[in-house]
Structure formats: C-alpha cells, structure tokens
Amino acid sequence: SQKIEQNSEALNIQEGKTATLTCNYTNYSPAYLQWYRQDPGRGPVFLLLIRENEKEKRKERLKVTFDTTLKQSLFHITASQPADSATYLCALRMDSSYKLIFGSGTRLLVRP
C-alpha cells in the first residue's frame, strides 16, 4: 500500500541546535516533494520544494534533502529558535497529478 510516514512523536530540542525531521514514503514515485509549516489554528505555509532530480535545497536556515533510492526526505532547521516551534508537514506530488499527498506531520518544540 502507499504510505507517507512522518515521526508522530514530537521532536523536542534546545534552542540553537539543529532540528532534523524525516519523511519516508512507500509505493510512490513523486516528481516533487514539498515541506510546509502549520501553526495551531492556521493553514499550512509553504517552505521548500525539491524536485526528484535534486539532492539538496537550501533556504536561509532550512535545508531539505531528497533521496529517491531510500524514498526519504530530511528537513533540517539549523540554529533553531523557539519561533520555529510548529508542526511540519511533508507532501508529495506526482508528475501526472496536481494534488498534494500529505504526511501527518511532526510537531517540533524548541526550548529557549
């Protein structure tokens, strides 16, 4: 069956450390993988997109890797801040489709 898995347990880290979130998928061949941030009571906000032929993408303190062999994406936040505390969702999009298929998200808590 097709699955997207994100760690359901919250990630609790100290301010200043690097947060690493994982997104694993099975039986999909995505053309794009996106990461979104969601705060309580709000809709998701787009952060980064990485294409299947890209290994790594960076934006300020954010870094995303995409390994199509392992079927895994890692999302890193360096020099984390309490304001980074939120739920982070990964989403796949197939080349032949338009809809996003979301994981259930991982909650990140950055302690001051």
Add this chain to the structure above:
Amino acid sequence: GAGVSQSPSNKVTEKGKDVELRCDPISGHTALYWYRQSLGQGLEFLIYFQGNSAPDKSGLPSDRFSAERTGESVSTLTIQRTQQEDSAVYLCASSLEGPSGYNEQFFGPGTRLTVL
C-alpha cells in the same frame, strides 16, 4: 495582498443538517483545492478545480459532498445531511498555475466544522 480567505471560521451544526463552506482564493489563481484535516492527521485531498471545472473529484468521501466554483474565483463546498464523522477542519488552497510544473499552494485558515 490578500491571501486565501474562508468562511465561516467555525461552524457547529446538528447531525442531518446541510452546511456550506466558502473559499475566496487569491485573485488570479486558476487552481483551487479543498482538503480536510482531522485532529492530529495530515491533510486529505478532496477536490481540485482548474478554472470552474473540477477534473478530479475522487477525494470526495461520499455523494453527500459536492463543490462548485464560479467566475474562476469563489468556491463553495457543500455537505448534505452531515454526520459526526464529517467533523474536521476544511482547508482551501489556491495556486497560480495548472496541474503541470511547480505549484506552491497557498492555504486559507480553514473552517472548523463540528457536527453534534
């Protein structure tokens, strides 16, 4: 500029009643999406509009759910004879492009539906 807006922000209804949820996408965005998010879950795709047409309605959970879009703008999601399992946050998103290529989706704040 204005983002995606949704109304109402909260809706409490009794089982068996019909509800209408509204989405105002970003002006000029041709693509519009409806998703549903249950507590602690990821987003579940419901329907996609390109212009006023809905090429894919396969995510709608049952025939009690329908949606329309007019003027390549506002969309309404209607749930008839609501059931308790319909309780969720209903999110709308819009994007500038069509189905191909990069399509960052901009989300509204959602409508929280509670069916008693």
